[in-house]
Every structure is written in structure tokens, then in C-alpha cells.
Amino acid sequence: MNQSLRSMILAAEFAAIIAVLSQFTIPFGLIPLTGQTLAIGLSVTILGRKTGTYAILIYLLLGLIGLPVFAGMSGGVAVLFGPTGGYLVGFIINGLVTGDILERTSFTYKWAVIANLIGAVLTLLFGTIWLKLSGQLDWIGAFQGGFVPFIIPGAIKAVAAAYLGILLRERLPFFSVNSKKSVQK
Known part of the structure; x- marks a missing residue:
């Protein structure tokens, strides 16, 4: 199969996985806890x-x-343009940065955890800034409402995405689009 066609098919499949995991939601005020961030980290890690x-x-x-x-x-x-839209747009930054770190270093558990934690923080920062601007909040209110409550859950999901992503990348190498950068132990 052509490599670019394979990449497009995998991207579409993982977009569906993100959509499914996004429905796992715990209501938590204005900004719910969701499986979206887990799915974002998992997609980029794999x-x-x-x-x-x-x-x-x-x-x-x-x-x-x-x-x-x-x-x-x-x-x-x-x-997308509401108070939580910044987190959604922040997923793009998360994907670019997390993937870049992994591709510049190696697809190992250590680097996957580091990359996913950085990506999660970037998503939270982007979402918090957006929340401040769209909600006309002060910086403290935006930080306390849009960042602080999500640090621990975000870190847990980032570590889980890193672990599962590397595990699946090892066990199912056909997911790996870039065969030169296979999993290194």
C-alpha cells in the first residue's frame, strides 16, 4: 500500500478513536474531564x-x-469558539510538539512520558489563555478554573497515553507510519 494512503487511513481511524474517547466525560464545572487528551497523546505517540x-x-x-x-x-x-475551544485548538499544538519531541529523540517510554507531559501542559496553557479571553476572566480566575484542576488528571492521562502508545507501537508495528523510527528500548 502507498505510504501516504496508509498515513491518511491511519489518521482517519485515529480521528474516530479521538471522537469515541471524547465521549468519556466526567462533568467538572464549565470544563469537563474527558478522554480527549488521552486520545490525543495516544494518537501522536503511536x-x-x-x-x-x-x-x-x-x-x-x-x-x-x-x-x-x-x-x-x-x-x-x-x-470551537466557546470557552473550551482553546483546549480543542491546543490539541494541534500538543500534537506538533509531542510528536516533534518523540521524533527528535526516540520512541521510548521515558521520552514518550516527557513529550506527553509537555504536550498536556501546552494544551492546558492554550485553553486557559482562551478561557481568560473568551470568559473575560482575570488571570487568577482563569488559571484556577482552567488549569489547576486539570494538572493531576492531565498528568495521569499523559503518562497513560505514553505507556499505551509505546506498548501498542511495539506490539502492533503496522500502526507505526515511520518505519525508520521504530520503538527503541
């Missing part, structure tokens, strides 16, 4: 920067056109 980020972009485009793929079976422009 697929790498380019294909993993394509999966994120496909997922966001599906939600943008109104398909109910975002948390709570929501979708549409209003969600």
Missing part, C-alpha cells in the same frame, strides 16, 4: 508528529462542521 497531527485536524474538522464528536456529543463552530 503515529508520530505528522500523521498524529493530521488525525487531530480531521477530528477538529469533523466537529467544526457540526458532527457530534466533541465531549458530550457536541459539535459546531460555537463549541
